[in-house]
Structure formats: C-alpha cells, structure tokens
Amino acid sequence: MSLHTSAVERLCLRDIPLSSFSTYGIGGVANYVAQPETTQDLAELYRDCNAKGLPWYTFGMGSNILFPDQPDPETVFVSLKRFAEVKVKDDKWFVSAGTPMSMLSLLGLSGNSDLLDFTFLLPGCLGAGIYMNAKYNHRQICDILDTVYYMDMASPDLSVRSIPARECDFAYKQSIFQHHPWIIVGADLNIPIHSEEQVRYVMSLVPAWKERGSHPSSLPQFFSFFLGEAHALAGKGFPTPQSMLDIIKYRTSKRHFDYPSCGSVFKNNYDYGVAIGSLVDQLNLKGTEHGGAVISPHHGNMILNRNHAKASDIRYLMDVITEAIHRKFGFVPEPEIVLV
Numbered sequence: 001m002s003l004h005t006s007a008v009e010r011l012c013l014r015d016i017p018l019s020s021f022s023t024y025g026i027g028g029v030a031n032y033v034a035q036p037e038t039t040q041d042l043a044e045l046y047r048d049c050n051a052k053g054l055p056w057y058t059f060g061m062g063s064n065i066l067f068p069d070q071p072d073p074e075t076v077f078v079s080l081k082r083f084a085e086v087k088v089k090d091d092k093w094f095v096s097a098g099t100p101m102s103m104l105s106l107l108g109l110s111g112n113s114d115l116l117d118f119t120f121l122l123p124g125c126l127g128a129g130i131y132m133n134a135k136y137n138h139r140q141i142c143d144i145l146d147t148v149y150y151m152d153m154a155s156p157d158l159s160v161r162s163i164p165a166r167e168c169d170f171a172y173k174q175s176i177f178q179h180h181p182w183i184i185v186g187a188d189l190n191i192p193i194h195s196e197e198q199v200r201y202v203m204s205l206v207p208a209w210k211e212r213g214s215h216p217s218s219l220p221q222f223f224s225f226f227l228g229e230a231h232a233l234a235g236k237g238f239p240t241p242q243s244m245l246d247i248i249k250y251r252t253s254k255r256h257f258d259y260p261s262c263g264s265v266f267k268n269n270y271d272y273g274v275a276i277g278s279l280v281d282q283l284n285l286k287g288t289e290h291g292g293a294v295i296s297p298h299h300g301n302m303i304l305n306r307n308h309a310k311a312s313d314i315r316y317l318m319d320v321i322t323e324a325i326h327r328k329f330g331f332v333p334e335p336e337i338v339l340v
C-alpha cells in the first residue's frame with residue numbers, strides 16, 4: 001500500500017448496495033461505503049472527506065434507517081458495525097458505538113445483574129441507541145450510561161470529547177446528539193463490573209459477533225446469534241431470566257425477525273395517549289400493500305419489506321398512515337425511522 005493512499009481510498013468499498021447495510025434490505029448502490037474499526041481510522045476518514053469536499057453519512061446496524069433507492073453518488077456512507085469493542089477502562093465498562101445493544105444484556109446476565117435485560121434482542125448498535133435513546137417498555141438506554149464520548153464534527157481536530165449522561169437532554173426518543181454535528185464513539189456504562197470471568201466472557205463476544213453475526217444486517221441472523229449466546233450462557237450456569245424469555249415471546253409473536261423491517265415507523269404520540277399501532281388497527285390499515293411493502297398484519301406501526309420493496313413503497317405506505325391518522329384523529333404522526 002502506498003504511503004500516500006488516502007483514507008477514503010483505503011477504507012471505502014466501491015459500488016456497494018446499501019440494502020445489505022439495512023435491516024429493511026432496501027437501498028440502492030452507493031459509490032463509497034466505509035467500515036472503520038478504530039477511532040483513528042474514523043477520524044482519518046472524516047478528515048479526508050472534509051478535505052475532498054465529500055459529504056458523509058454515519059450509521060450503525062441500519063435498523064432504523066430507510067436508505068434511498070438512488071443514493072447520492074458523492075456521499076461516503078460510514079457503517080459503524082465493525083467499530084465494536086467492549087473493555088474495562090478506569091474501573092468502568094467502556095462500550096464503543098458499533099457494539100450491538102443486545103450484547104449488553106449478556107454482559108448483565110453474566111454479571112448477575114438484570115439492569116440490562118431490556119436490551120436483549122433490541123436491534124441496533126449502542127451509538128444509535130444513544131442517539132435515539134432506544135427503549136423497551138419503561139427502560140431506556142440513557143438509564144445505563146455514565147459518560148458518552150463523541151467527535152465534534154464542527155471542530156477542526158475531530159478530537160474525542162466527553163459529556164456526562166445527565167447532560168445529554170435524554171427524553172422519549174430524544175437526545176442532545178440529534179441537535180449537534182456530533183458522532184458518538186462510545187460510552188462508559190454505570191453498570192458494576194462483577195468478576196474477571198465476566199470480563200473475559202464479554203470480551204470474547206465481540207470477535208464472535210464480528211465473525212458470525214454482524215454482516216449483513218439480517219434480522220434472522222441477529223436473532224439466532226443472540227438467542228444462541230443466551231442458550232450458551234444458560235449452559236454455563238446463567239439461566240435465561242423470565243424478563244428475557246418474555247422478550248423472546250413478545251418479539252417472536254410480533255414477528256419482528258420474520259421479514260425485513262425497521263421496527264416502529266412512527267413515534268408514539270403520548271399527548272394523544274393511544275399507541276400508533278392501535279390507531280392503525282382502528283383504521284383497518286393492517287395488511288395494506290403497496291409494491292413490495294405491506295403494513296404488518298401483526299403490528300400496525302411496522303411496515304415490512306415483504307417482496308423486494310423499494311424505499312418509495314415504504315414512503316407511500318407511510319403517507320397512507322399519516323393522512324389517515326390526520327383525517328381521523330387530528331394529528332400528524334412523527335416518523336421514528338430516519339429517512340436518508
């Protein structure tokens with residue numbers, strides 16, 4: 001490799017379908033896709049993009065994103081899926097942004113703690129989980145954070161800064177990171193370290209995930225990896241707790257892993273007080289199809305890619321739901337998925 005190879009040349013794959021980087025399985029061919037594994041590579045990549053005037057778009061597992069059918073040819077798409085690491089630093093768990101949130105449930109289980117159970121089978125990486133303040137039932141990602149580390153993309157040096165979790169303006173699906181050009185690189189957890197054995201086990205999970213679980217962004221592959229690891233832990237004397245068994249039951253009954261999707265399409269409107277899924281149900285829209293997409297017959301707030309759907313098919317059904325809710329219930333639902 002030449003010493004003068006630029007970071008964009010070194011780190012980018014060319015002509016890659018974004019569909020393989022999204023749990024929707026949707027997205028056209030991108031000219032540049034990078035999968036940096038270290039903070040140094042990440043910073044070099046952004047610096048090179050800035051120097052070349054190339055826009056970039058950073059994402060995790062692509063489980064909350066609708067990529068376009070025709071991506072902008074100039075944009076460098078930066079996947080953090082291989083930017084995964086768990087380690088002990090200054091007596092705290094440090095978890096980097098590309099680590100799957102579901103891995104945290106195994107970290108908790110192997111340390112005899114139930115504080116992280118809610119992340120079991122929650123698709124997506126920690127960085128986006130912090131950005132979106134992902135949640136399950138009444139537990140949110142912000143509950144388990146001590147300090148968040150990020151790069152301020154507006155600063156010339158792109159050095160890593162930190163912010164205490166209590167200053168991150170977390171609320172329902174909200175965080176400070178949605179209002180600044182900041183890329184989250186990782187976080188310290190406020191979860192105690194239990195034992196050396198736990199640390200060794202958790203550190204062995206990341207290489208296993210990189211080898212077997214993380215590519216492509218396939219929901220069945222994600223499900224089988226974490227179900228398999230929970231079974232393996234049970235064999236080592238850490239039985240799967242009822243809370244995690246309930247999650248398996250809930251997510252499989254809602255068919256979360258059967259078809260490509262991005263989970264809930266709209267945020268719930270807590271002022272209105274009824275979940276969007278129930279409103280879609282009341283409107284008899286479940287099962288409505290367009291192109292290759294369908295409003296899930298099992299969950300009114302999910303739109304599935306049933307048969308080679310295009311981004312335009314998903315957007316069409318989003319418009320159908322939006323207009324029907326506005327007409328009947330008088331408010332415009334806010335999208336939860338990110339439309340790139």
Ligand SMILES: Cc1cc2nc3c(=O)[nH]c(=O)nc-3n(C[C@H](O)[C@H](O)[C@H](O)COP(=O)(O)OP(=O)(O)OC[C@H]3O[C@@H](n4cnc5c(N)ncnc54)[C@H](O)[C@@H]3O)c2cc1C
Binds near residue numbers: 126129
């Ligand atoms: C079947 C299914 C079930 C789901 N269930 C739930 C659920 O119960 N609760 C819930 O909250 N969500 C749920 N989701 C949605 C999804 O799991 C979360 O939104 C998750 O946080 C997305 O993670 P990701 O890595 O896939 O993010 P992506 O889709 O890759 O990115 C989402 C957004 O985060 C930004 N982003 C990503 N990484 C970073 C970073 N490091 N720094 C700054 N910004 C970043 C991206 O630019 C984008 O705007 C579900 C999704 C699916 C497919």
